[in-house]
Amino acid sequence: MNAKSWWRKAVLLEMGLGVGLAMCMLVTAQAGTIPASQEPQVLVILDTSQGMAGNLQGAIMSGSGTVAANADSASPPCYLLNSYTPRSTLGPSSGGSCPAGEAAYTVSVGGVLTDNSESMINVAEQGILSALNNPTYTNIMQAGLMAYATAGTPAPYDTWVYYMSGDTPTTASPGAECTPGAFGYGSTSGSTCAANDPLSVPNPCYKAPKGGDCAPIANIIGSGLTSAPYLYISQSSDDPQINDVLYWSTSYPSGNFVTYDGPHPSNPYPPNGYSLSRYEDQILSGSYLLETYKATAPNIGAFATSPTDAGYIPYSGEVWYARRGLAFDGNPVTNGTSGGQGDLYIPVAPLNAAQIALFNKTMAPEQFVKGGSEIVAGSEYAPTAGALTAALTDLTTSDKAPQPACAPKYVILITNGQPTMGLHGHVYPPLGSAAGQGYGEVLSSGSADNDNAVTEAITAVKKLANYTNGGLNGIKTYVLGVGAGVNCPPSATNCTTEASDSYTVLKDLAVAGKTNVVYSADTAAAFQQAFNSILNNIAAQIVTASGGSSSAVIGNSSYEYVVTSNPSLGEGNMSAYLIKSSGNLASTASWDINAEMTTSNRSSVLYSEGPPTTTPGPITPLTSMDAAAFAIPSGSTLTPSIIEQYTIDPSYDSGNYLGGRQSGWYVGLMTANKPTYMGPPNDPNLLGSTGYDSYAQSESGRTPLVLVGSNDGFLYAVNAVSGSLVWGWMPRPLVQDLQDYSTFWQGPNMAGMRPRVVDAQAGGSSSAWATYIVGGAQQGAIQYALQLTSTGALNSEAWEQDNANSITPTLSVGLSKARFSTPCS
Template identity: 35%
Template sequence: MKTRIRNTITLSVSLALMLTPWATLPTDAGTTTTSTQPRPQIVIAIGNSQSMDGDLSGAIMTGSGQLSSGLTSLYNSSSPVNYTVPSGFTPPLTPTSTASAPYTVNQNGTLYDNGASRLNVAKAGIASVLSQYLPSMDFALEDYSTGDSSLYTTWVYYMSPQSGGFQFSNTQTSGNRYVVNPCYQYSSASSSVKSYCTSIANAGLYTSGKLANNQYMQIGSSSDDSSINDVLYSNGNSGLFDTYNGPNPATPYPPNFSLANYESGSIFVSYNSSAPNNGAFGTSPTNAGYVPYSPQVMYAQRGFGYYVQSLSATTGNQAVSMTNLGSNPSSSALTTAMSSFSKKLAPETSNTSSSEIKALAYQSPLAGLVNGAGSTLKNLTASCAGQYVILVTDGLPTLDLQSNAWPPLGSAAGQGYGVNAAFYGIAGNSAYGINNDTGNTGGPVGALDAPNTNDQALIDTIASIQALASKGIKTYVVGLGAGVDSTANPAAYAALNAMAIAGGTGQEYPANNVPAFNAALSSIAGQIFSSIAVSAPVAPTSITGGSLIYTATSNNVPGAIAGHIQAYGTVALPSSSASAPVGTASGAAVWDAGAPSLMPAATRQTALFSTTATSSGAGPGSGTIDTLQNIGNNSSSPNYSPGAFYSPGTFALSANTCVPNISTILAYTFDPSFNTAGDSTPNISGLGFPSGVAGCSYLAGRQLNWMLGGLSPNDHVQYLGPPGNANLLGIGGYVPFARNNSGREKLVLLTSNDGFLYAVDAATGKLVWGWMPRSFLANLQYYTSFQTGQYFDGAFTTTDAADTSTSPQASDWASYVVGAAGGGAYHYALKLSSNGSSTATSAPTPSAQTWGINVAGGSSPQEQAPIIVTVGGMQYAVFVVNTTTGSGSSAATKSTLYEVNVATGQPATGTALSSWLTALPSGTYVNSSLTYVPTTGTLWFGDNNGGVWSLNISGSAPSDAGNATQVATTSPAAAINYVGYTEISGLPYVWAATASEITTFALSGGSSNILWASSGTSGYQPNSSGTLTAVSSTTVMPLQSGGQISAAPVLVNGVLVVPVYVPPSGSTCGAGTGFYDLFDLLTGNLPKITITYKNNAVTNGVIALGAGIPLSPAVYVTPTGTVIYPGSSTPPNTTTPNSISPIQFGGNVMNKPIAWRQY
């Protein structure tokens, strides 16, 4: 707000959307981060209005806890020193703080914002994204164009109840609002507070006793409220004062003032008196449109903030120009580029000359910000990878292109002045200014119906976004905070969705917390490519003529987002050398598992499961299994049948217009198209679904009438046949267990962005079951952002495990799914049911979760599935979780080893499941996937500094973690992404892959020596002094020139298959090209065995896969030998002959356990 009385006093009020930072896109074991050309050009446009100084719930706390000595008593009320650090946020100045941290840090007289303000949250998230993606994408940073900024002191203000003045009490009556009384015990308060409170008492508003002796002050509302999100900006007022004898006029709304008055800035509400006597006092609205008009308003000093005298309505400010780093940028180039962003993304300070982005705009000219982003892109040579704008806003547009101010749609001010909007096909909601547009088919559902809208600021913003779309520039919209989601302001939510529709991205990304913002940016990055393959083709371990093989792809185009798990028939046994080899796909897909006919809503209702609450004394995260229907169905449902596992609190529902109850959550979980026009689900009433809320659709960009959500590159798919692990044959009870389950239904398991681990019948594609971890359920209500959370990112494996080492019987064994989710923050073991007879054909279904371990902020190297080891006849899941404390130069990453019994959730000895890998030096952490050698009981991994390590596994992490030994080091030293181990003729070998080099080591005792190395420049061997030296390509083959190792190498019969991606040159467009480079493991030269692909002998050691990033293949056996299926991020073109064809390897099968598994 702004006043025209006394000095230049301004009050900033803005409706809070809310910002939360981008998270890095998790790196998959099959898709490590690579630098690609062409590079997308992305402008991150951030609306830095004054409200961005607010925290995630609306309170503007910048500068809090740093007052003059006379005001320090206000630390107990209006200006607290510390705050509780929200989950996922690292205070920028005190990164080691965990539970609480200071709002403000004073460094040599300069105050730094250390709080969880929206601006700090946004800056941290954007910095994280830049750090992850600058190697592969170009970025620019845009904010509002402002001028003549000044530093002000800020005041929180409290409005009295409309019935009269403030009331004071030592108890709080239910239904009333209270804050801490800033004058409590003022006779002993700091000097200035004592003086101000004495003046308030002397003014006759309250008796001194009432003012001093009551701890609480009853209010009507506060500027800290999320719907107000404001403070007073001033440099000439008392630190605490009360205004009264007003307001004049009684309200700021018609008939006293009109919308035209608002547009021209003519709104002014005043009070005749103040105590202490500051004279008459009045304010005008800023971008939230709010002006206090209660009988009394009390102002209490808080911190600092900024205000500007000029603000452009038509353009933005280029804070950082677009990078142009080219293919494979050097580390120094990346550091230089990042430094430009880091200066702008530093915390806000009280130094008016510092260059960081400050929250200082008194209105939100989003149309101008979008125009500025467009100007940045217009002046560039467009990348054929596309140009994009990511609009990050904590408020609706409040300034149109003609510099007229508009109150935010759906706010109290918007309602007061009659601001309204209509959205095609959306039902009206007069309480929020939404005009009824149901049945209007003049545009896409949810798009702005401009002729029936009077909010010119919104109309101009949509038009600016549409202008970019007409030039092929997509605009993604991230809404920050509760103020723009459907729970707080349905109109704001609809408006941001309309912006996304105009920008060609379909749906806004609501972000009410740090993880949500990270997930939003991660999802946006993934959508740059419209369709991807998630894995190389998957097949039964043993392939025979006519076997099915399976592909996993995802369409990521907004409005058509869908996962596809397809099965293809294969050719019969070859009749001649000219015949296609066994395992070659033949014909179109036999089925696609996401089809409604294979995964109908009725089946989903009975076959989707989760875990019940953990019993007292049970293993961490363990529980029995029940259907979502039973866990969450409320008593209003016709199918309500309360049982032991009825637990609606698990869903933690915060009801709102579109999600009024848990039944609605279940309805759109079972039927993603629920309540959307065109939903083809039959007999919806018979399913017991509730009546849909008019205007609410829950697809959030997904394909209509498709049941399987999109897949991320970090999801996983695997075939599950009968038990058959040769390494377990000697353990009691295993053979009869395997025999009893030899006829069980064969399954394809997969994870999806819709939050489920699914099992579909391997022959028919029909849904058998789906399981969602209990911790995911509370997020289902956030249907607009749930898929972008990518909760199941991480791989899984299947294993058989016994729950006892004492004379185990068949009944002590079971099959388990053991995996990682949340990028490696969550690990789990899901027990599957067993059959009691070899003639039984029942499918293995979830029967219990034996453990679940969550590490806040954790990640697993390469998002790998846990390694399964057998110790003392029992099976243990071994994995590493990395956690980082601090940020920037003070960031420190620590690796923790976990060893967890698959069946019991316990360690082999003691009680600790994990231990820090203390043998790793400071600054060193596990960076690679893990490899385990059963014959030696040794785990191998690589670190971020080129070190290769080994340690013995005993089932007890504390016993093992300190014994890690560094055995080898790459040359040059670089972060290792993958390691592998093998023995040939009884001698051990290890290989290590960095982003650009593969190295093979021979082991002897506790030492190693490099046999050879290969990069895109040359092949290498050590000279007589042990130094790697370039050698002829006929001695050691080089990797593809300019290539990057994109996925885990695989050893096949003595041949190391290395996936290599070569980006296109900077002057060309395309997806780049994938290759498998084939090396003889011992020499680095051409393979010594016969390799055939599509009936052609591979003689040059290279298989070209075509466009896309190559993925890691799996190894299978056929009647004619060992094969792998090639795969890349580009989905296979199944319309071409032999589009999915195996690569055949001669020589001896080196993985005997695989050969034994006959599915």
């Protein structure tokens, strides 16, 4: 259940005390290891409703330990760690240290009170940051961050846990005071007022000094109150069915107060209280639902509260408020139809150092000051549909939409509960919650169709899933529920009604988002595992979708060439599948290039360019490159020979130079959106040009090749029938980067422009023709043209354009017809 604030609606009566409340274009700054058209663009929507400030069981403990009077009761300074790793190891802000195995709820960082609790937002932020700082993911995807928008900047407020008295008559047990409609108290932790106040909590007024808040409270509840270690209650706002606190900053009372002589009305639900339609319209109308008590102790006049997201209003004979800590509150944005309910903190972009720094800054622990740079759990409601609506715009048509537009896109929704605000500002109690049950809002027949906040969210997810444009075929939505309030799959037992209904709602969202599975977590370790599983699922789709395919007819056979990549292991491959007469592919590949390679043949057919000249540079075997090409710094233990060996065989020297790549695997991650088939010369646009017909006839028996680029730095040419490696070529500017073996394979080395086969006049002669391969590397920063021999072998580099070297082309007819591929071609 999303716990929400009441501070803005807290009303002090009678005494008059006021309480303010395209086109798919080439991406030149790509840092990924796969083609830009395949690099997933992931938008994380983090629920920043106030309930996310609660711990994994729901209780909102942020800022605890800052109220000295309640340090032994409602505002403890420390908590048990279990398996959680806190964001800070500092001691409590109030001073001292925590016992072994415990951590401080609140610490002081630079003199500013900072949240260190095991809150759901802290758990989520730690898990997200851990993943996005992991090269396994940073090198294969883009990411951004969205949260729920608020009208104005959320501000920190004091929080008060509240306890409700029981109203059932009972007989007092020895050592206890049990009065119907009032709190009991006693010396044992097990309530001796079971029929009336079955629960016990540490008594905030135990051994309280005279002259404070507790003397007038004792006058109402009983003279023995301050001598009793335990307070007996019927319910607490920490209850999973309620999960709420009062948000109210005041200097008086300082730590505790009790409301009594009420409530009015006797309960907030129909028929004696308020109608459901009145509940739904309260934000838009400004007519809030109030439960009023005529008296308070200490005396601050009459007091009334109104619900927000939690939907709950206490209506017992007495309500005890105990100051606990600090948390944020921000007014809701009521119009979400145009995306106003989603706040795009970080636009989706490649996970380079600057982007990761933004995530680290935005997801720093909450500091209890207004206007900090970090994201905070401060939204009064959960406008999930509005955020999803904004996500569609921000992923596709806004000026902040990621590029390229055709790349696969995903949304990860992380939430601790249900949607509670619709697109038009109407609000709804969570299905199955205490308030939901009071208004008859429970899930019916496994369907979430009786809550517009839910149905509008499902519709928004469907719009994402069905969006198609420019090569983009739908945007999937993953759903991750955090906290015990949503971790209730059908196999679970002893779930609350709200937890069961919440899980069903999240399941409906996942099905609508075409991911079908609800990922849920009620521990920090489970959250990390769930979030990583989602990213792994997305990464697996890269491998499955891989780099596309090309087909060719060779003799009497037809083949489909399929490129695949496994980003987490640095594996790339291209396989050939025979196309059957039925048009279907054979179930097994005829060959794959990695299996056809050996250390021996790679050492003899891998090439680069000799020293720069002003004329076409010589094609030079990698094993014969000049030392200057490697640019090895003084003092390095590497030599040209070592670099050559681990480039030829990445597992060289027992794998000491793998740098994270898969052992025993030659080919790096693929970069081409599709492999390029190169048959004999046969360009219909050139037939009839001087000398071309004769050239095409003489080369008609040329062995067909398939060309594909890899981020191991090579453009590979393989026999289109057998898959055997004919040659591999690396632009000279990349050779110097081979020394960075642990990171080189992760860069966009041969990415950016799919190689094109061009027939052109050689050397400016009108009768001399040759076939050239025109392509690019490093997202277009390097452009080149390679001249081939009549057998398809490398002859020379005709020209190259890069930051350090420019060779003037000596080609004429035909080259003008070459067009570099964009990432989406």
